[in-house]
Amino acid sequence: MKYLDEYRNGEIAAKLVERIRRAQTKPWTIMEVCGGQTHSIVKNGIDHLLPEGIELVHGPGCPVCVTPLDMIDKAHAIARRTEVIFCSFGDMLRVPGSDGDLFSIKSRGGDVRVVYSPIDCLKIARANPYKEVVFFAIGFETTAPANAMLAWQARQMGLANVSLLVSHVLVPPAIEAILSSPENRVQGFLAPGHVCAVVGYREYEPLAARFHVPMVVTGFEPLDILEGVLMVVEQLESGRAEVENQYSRVLTRGGNIPAQDIIAKVFEVSDRKWRGVGTIPRSGFRLRDGFRALDAEHRFNVSAIDTREPEICIAGQILQGIKKPHDCPAFGTECTPQHPLGATMVSAEGACAAYYAYGRHLKGADLVSLEGGRA
Amino acid sequence: MSSSTTDKQPAMPPVFGECPLPIFDHPQIVLGHGSGGKLSAELIEKVFVRRFRNATLEKMDDQAQIEIGGARLAFTTDSFVVTPIFFPGGDIGTLAVNGTVNDLAVGGAKPLYLAAAFILEEGLPAEELERVVDSMARAAASAGVQFVTGDTKVVNRGKGDKLFITTTGIGVLDRATQISADRARPGDRILLSGFIGDHGITILSQREGLEFESALQSDCAALNGLVGAMLDAAEAAGNLGGIRAMRDPTRGGVATVLNEMADRSRTGIVLRESEIPVREAVRGACEMLGLDPLYVANEGKLVAIVAPEIAGHVLAAMQNHPLGCDSRLIGEVVEAHPGMVLMKTSVGGTRVVDVLFGEQLPRIC
Numbered sequence: 001m002k003y004l005d006e007y008r009n010g011e012i013a014a015k016l017v018e019r020i021r022r023a024q025t026k027p028w029t030i031m032e033v034c035g036g037q038t039h040s041i042v043k044n045g046i047d048h049l050l051p052e053g054i055e056l057v058h059g060p061g062c063p064v065c066v067t068p069l070d071m072i073d074k075a076h077a078i079a080r081r082t083e084v085i086f087c088s089f090g091d092m093l094r095v096p097g098s099d100g101d102l103f104s105i106k107s108r109g110g111d112v113r114v115v116y117s118p119i120d121c122l123k124i125a126r127a128n129p130y131k132e133v134v135f136f137a138i139g140f141e142t143t144a145p146a147n148a149m150l151a152w153q154a155r156q157m158g159l160a161n162v163s164l165l166v167s168h169v170l171v172p173p174a175i176e177a178i179l180s181s182p183e184n185r186v187q188g189f190l191a192p193g194h195v196c197a198v199v200g201y202r203e204y205e206p207l208a209a210r211f212h213v214p215m216v217v218t219g220f221e222p223l224d225i226l227e228g229v230l231m232v233v234e235q236l237e238s239g240r241a242e243v244e245n246q247y248s249r250v251l252t253r254g255g256n257i258p259a260q261d262i263i264a265k266v267f268e269v270s271d272r273k274w275r276g277v278g279t280i281p282r283s284g285f286r287l288r289d290g291f292r293a294l295d296a297e298h299r300f301n302v303s304a305i306d307t308r309e310p311e312i313c314i315a316g317q318i319l320q321g322i323k324k325p326h327d328c329p330a331f332g333t334e335c336t337p338q339h340p341l342g343a344t345m346v347s348a349e350g351a352c353a354a355y356y357a358y359g360r361h362l363k364g365a366d367l368v369s370l371e372g373g374r375a
Numbered sequence: 376m377s378s379s380t381t382d383k384q385p386a387m388p389p390v391f392g393e394c395p396l397p398i399f400d401h402p403q404i405v406l407g408h409g410s411g412g413k414l415s416a417e418l419i420e421k422v423f424v425r426r427f428r429n430a431t432l433e434k435m436d437d438q439a440q441i442e443i444g445g446a447r448l449a450f451t452t453d454s455f456v457v458t459p460i461f462f463p464g465g466d467i468g469t470l471a472v473n474g475t476v477n478d479l480a481v482g483g484a485k486p487l488y489l490a491a492a493f494i495l496e497e498g499l500p501a502e503e504l505e506r507v508v509d510s511m512a513r514a515a516a517s518a519g520v521q522f523v524t525g526d527t528k529v530v531n532r533g534k535g536d537k538l539f540i541t542t543t544g545i546g547v548l549d550r551a552t553q554i555s556a557d558r559a560r561p562g563d564r565i566l567l568s569g570f571i572g573d574h575g576i577t578i579l580s581q582r583e584g585l586e587f588e589s590a591l592q593s594d595c596a597a598l599n600g601l602v603g604a605m606l607d608a609a610e611a612a613g614n615l616g617g618i619r620a621m622r623d624p625t626r627g628g629v630a631t632v633l634n635e636m637a638d639r640s641r642t643g644i645v646l647r648e649s650e651i652p653v654r655e656a657v658r659g660a661c662e663m664l665g666l667d668p669l670y671v672a673n674e675g676k677l678v679a680i681v682a683p684e685i686a687g688h689v690l691a692a693m694q695n696h697p698l699g700c701d702s703r704l705i706g707e708v709v710e711a712h713p714g715m716v717l718m719k720t721s722v723g724g725t726r727v728v729d730v731l732f733g734e735q736l737p738r739i740c
Contacts, residue, residue: 004658004662008721008722009721009722010649010721010722010723013722013723014723017723042726043667043720043726044720044721044722044724044726045718045719045720045722045723045724045725045726046722046724047724048724048725049722049723049724090665090736091665091736093736094732094733094736103405103406103407103733104401104402104403104405106405106406107403107404107405107406108403114736116664222720222721222722222724223722226722337732338413338732356729357727357729358726358727358729
């Protein structure tokens with residue numbers, strides 16, 4: 001398939017792995033920031049292709065994972081209301097709050113709908129003028145333009161029955177928090193391709209310089225990721241710490257200007273709480289004053305909801321690359337996608353869920369069956 | 376059931392030594408209980424199997440294989456609820472016939488008779504019902520089966536989604552086949568009868584809120600002819616028992632079916648992603664929505680586990696049949712990692728292909 005097969009070619013992958021092997025003289029720890037990259041790495045088994053000594057650690061870029069528990073509980077409190085049609089991206093539906101998930105609210109009569117685009121909420125709002133349509137606006141810079149467009153168009157159309165529950169977060173402050181931690185062991189980054197497609201990568205340049213860490217803006221296909229790893233390893237081996245763009249077929253340094261414009265019109269930077277990490281200053285978006293009327297937190301008076309996370313969960317350390325899912329005693333036992341204790345087990349993009357789905361059982365002996373057999 | 380017994384015999388003490396009922400820890404049924412994934416398995420095990428327990432049921436194949444008066448019969452039932460009821464490549468009627476025919480066929484049976492039960496919602500246009508029943512008649516004739524009994528109920532408007540159909544089928548096991556999910560052995564080959572995901576993505580593309588242009592059609596088809604050709608080939612090679620296990624990968628897709636086979640037979644399975652045929656339109660839609668075609672439903676495909684000695688013959692027979700011309704050998708059964716399906720990915724990596732928990736959910740970005 002166009003633009004897919006080209007980036008999933010096994011022969012080219014083998015050549016890239018060989019180039020990484022030749023470039024590397026010592027062990028390196030590299031973080032892929034985005035949950036989409038984590039998903040691709042485990043789904044394609046890329047972690048098993050890399051030479052020993054190249055360790056990939058999974059970063060904070062899973063929007064479902066970092067949405068704090070109290071925000072989930074706020075969403076559920078709103079979704080339970082009889083006058084509300086609660087709209088969400090699909091993978092938020094199974095995230096458990098203090099009392100069940102959106103699926104269970106739906107089974108008890110709540111009107112919970114999966115939308116593929118936030119703009120679909122406008123259609124739902126027009127068709128249901130006596131209902132309150134609430135969209136759960138979560139995600140990183142990637143989803144911000146479409147979410148902002150929903151608020152913008154709802155106001156333009158005078159749709160008074162639309163509101164947004166906003167829990168938007170930003171990547172650079174999270175990277176800064178990771179690099180500032182005394183426990184940090186990340187030496188290079190695969191920076192998030194889709195986030196940078198929206199906002200560009202200028203903001204990453206001072207971070208790379210200040211912490212002397214290479215950052216390569218990387219795509220999501222297997223060959224993108226292998227090439228990104230190669231570019232980071234080459235920088236590390238030669239002592240460089242620059243921002244490079246592997247994903248140049250999609251993005252430029254300046255990013256997508258119209259997308260940035262709509263974000264700036266609707267959102268402003270604010271402090272945000274990250275699940276498993278805590279509050280990071282200036283790390284997210286909230287609605288600007290002119291859009292405050294569309295803020296579901298105020299409209300449904302749920303601001304006071306505050307929920308504690310289970311203490312056993314090490315999701316915070318996993319999101320910062322300090323620990324891996326296997327390091328958690330609850331992994332695969334007490335904590336599974338069916339009964340997640342923490343953020344990173346809930347979304348398919350979460351490091352724990354990805355390990356659980358695709359890689360948890362893989363041991364050396366099992367891999368032999370893949371090499372030895374023929375059919 | 377248990378509650379009425381308790382009502383009649385309140386003083387009855389619990390039977391000593393009987394296992395307690397496994398706890399079904401969902402206060403309500405959620406949609407995921409119908410997904411074919413782990414939630415469905417939990418529902419079946421903890422609510423139904425535990426109460427109905429018997430050796431035939433516990434085989435958990437797509438059909439029950441029973442003996443009556445010396446005749447070996449296959450027996451199955453399936454309910455059909457699909458929105459929209461008409462879609463490219465078929466409708467709820469063709470699904471209801473072919474689905475039940477296929478559940479019999481993949482057990483090696485020759486499907487013979489069907490029963491149909493209709494739940495109609497008040498207000499359903501009679502013309503639509505007639506179109507569906509016409510399709511059923513055509514599909515039955517083409518599959519060589521007859522409807523011999525049925526039932527109809529009408530529910531209030533809003534209490535049903537236009538039309539639900541349940542079909543029950545009976546067939547005869549007229550050859551010395553021994554097909555069951557627990558018979559896979561190390562070294563066996565895994566055959567797939569063609570492109571996967573066509574049905575699921577066709578339905579998805581028609582759903583409200585997700586209309587997208589696509590030339591895709593459901594693959595809905597009766598597989599008894601294809602299975603017959605496979606059994607002929609195995610028989611001609613002198614090894615009918617070499618067809619070990621067969622399933623039609625409907626909801627839950629190929630991944631779920633293979634996991635069931637690995638689990639039931641306590642063997643491992645290794646797939647090669649590059650050998651699994653997926654149409655460009657299906658791959659495109661799956662990429663866009665963050666879905667995996669291995670878990671998407673099919674309605675006219677089968678997966679077979681076949682002894683290595685006859686795999687070539689059976690594959691050739693499949694490829695010579697109009698419904699199997701894109702058949703491929705996609706992997707094999709191994710001794711290692713019993714109960715688990717691994718896949719060698721196109722780029723040369725390795726991953727586990729697990730059973731999903733509930734429904735496959737589109738990812739955010």
